[in-house]
Amino acid sequence: EIVMTQSPGTLSVSPGERATLSCRASQSVSSNLAWYQQKPGQAPRLLIYGASTMATGIPARFSGSGSGTEFTLTISSLQSEDFAVYYCQQYNNWPLAFGGGTKVEIK
Amino acid sequence: QVQMVQSGAEVKKPGASVKVSCKASGYTLTNYYMHWVRQAPGQGLEWMGIINGSGGTTTYAQKFQDRVTMTRDTSTSTVYMELSSLRSEDTAVYYCARTYHSFGYYFGYWGQGTLVTVSS
Numbered sequence: 001e002i003v004m005t006q007s008p009g010t011l012s013v014s015p016g017e018r019a020t021l022s023c024r025a026s027q028s029v030s031s032n033l034a035w036y037q038q039k040p041g042q043a044p045r046l047l048i049y050g051a052s053t054m055a056t057g058i059p060a061r062f063s064g065s066g067s068g069t070e071f072t073l074t075i076s077s078l079q080s081e082d083f084a085v086y087y088c089q090q091y092n093n094w095p096l097a098f099g100g101g102t103k104v105e106i107k
Numbered sequence: 108q109v110q111m112v113q114s115g116a117e118v119k120k121p122g123a124s125v126k127v128s129c130k131a132s133g134y135t136l137t138n139y140y141m142h143w144v145r146q147a148p149g150q151g152l153e154w155m156g157i158i159n160g161s162g163g164t165t166t167y168a169q170k171f172q173d174r175v176t177m178t179r180d181t182s183t184s185t186v187y188m189e190l191s192s193l194r195s196e197d198t199a200v201y202y203c204a205r206t207y208h209s210f211g212y213y214f215g216y217w218g219q220g221t222l223v224t225v226s227s
Contacts (some may be wrong), residue, residue, distance in 0.1 A: 034214075036152075044202075044214070045217075046215045055207065087151065087152055091211065094166060095168040096142075096157075
């Protein structure tokens with residue numbers, strides 16, 4: 001069973017700054033990695049799949065990189081609507097698994 | 108547009124069962140897989156299992172293997188998730204989630220969630 005570990009648990013960032021979120025897999029998941037954004041009281045929203053491919057309608061300030069066991073989600077210039085919890089998810093092996101999440105909060 | 112509408116909140120006693128429905132529209136149920144994901148209060152996301160919209164075959168997370176049953180009704184485009192032997196730790200929001208593409212197990216479309224509360 002693959003374990004997904006996200007860091008940091010909480011990231012305090014000022015609007016307009018860059019945010020870098022990390023996700024590590026306990027074994028290689030190739031590029032089969034997705035990122036989601038979740039706001040309070042809402043279902044998650046798909047941001048990125050295939051480690052670096054943006055889903056439809058996702059602003060260009062979001063980008064994903066990595067392969068194997070190390071992945072990064074970057075938000076180039078944080079907007080007010082980006083403060084949320086972000087989850088990574090591997091879909092290379094059963095069972096599918098999510099990371100524990102990174103909360104991006106206003107500094 | 109693709110939409111999944113789930114059934115309403117439930118309150119159940121320990122040991123009971125709950126069945127949550129997820130009615131899909133805007134696409135053909137048989138062309139996609141549907142997953143179930145749950146989220147305990149203040150916690151992260153937990154994958155429970157998957158059902159093939161076409162053949163109805165299922166794969167469950169081992170943690171839920173003995174207690175969960177996922178089914179679908181193609182005539183009404185509805186998918187169901189039944190969880191039995193409920194305990195307090197099963198209190199969570201349960202989501203159905205459709206794969207974004209017909210391939211690849213990442214979730215592009217989500218239901219609104221159904222809160223299941225297990226309490227004596």
